[in-house]
Amino acid sequence: MKLSEVLVRPVLSEKINKQTEKMNRYAFIVGRKANKIEIKKAVESFYGVQVIDVNTAVMPGKAKSRNTKAGVVTGRKPAKKKAYVTIAEGESIDLYGTV
Secondary structure, eight states: OOHHHHEEEEOOOHHHHHHHHHHOEEEEEEOTTOOHHHHHHHHHHHHOOOEEEEEEEEEOOOEEEEEETTEEEEEEOOOEEEEEEEEOTTOOOOSSOOO
C-alpha cells in the first residue's frame, strides 16, 4: 500500500483536541487495509515527527434512512478505520496550517 493511500484525513473534534493537549495524541481516518507499521511510516514521513504508539479502531458502517416525498429512502454509510497516533514529547503536528 502506498503511503499516500494510508492517511485519508485527520480527525478534528473537541475530544481529539483535548487528547492532543494532554497526551500528544492525534487521530486520522486511514485506509481500511492499512496496518500499524504503514500508518507509523506515513505519519513520520508526511509530518516529520517521531511516532511513539499507534492504536487503530474499525468503525462499522451504519444504516441510515430519511423521509422524502417519494417515501422512505434507506442507505448505508461506509465503514472506516481510525488511527490514534501518539507522538514524542515536545513535537507537534500543525493540522490547521494557514487557515
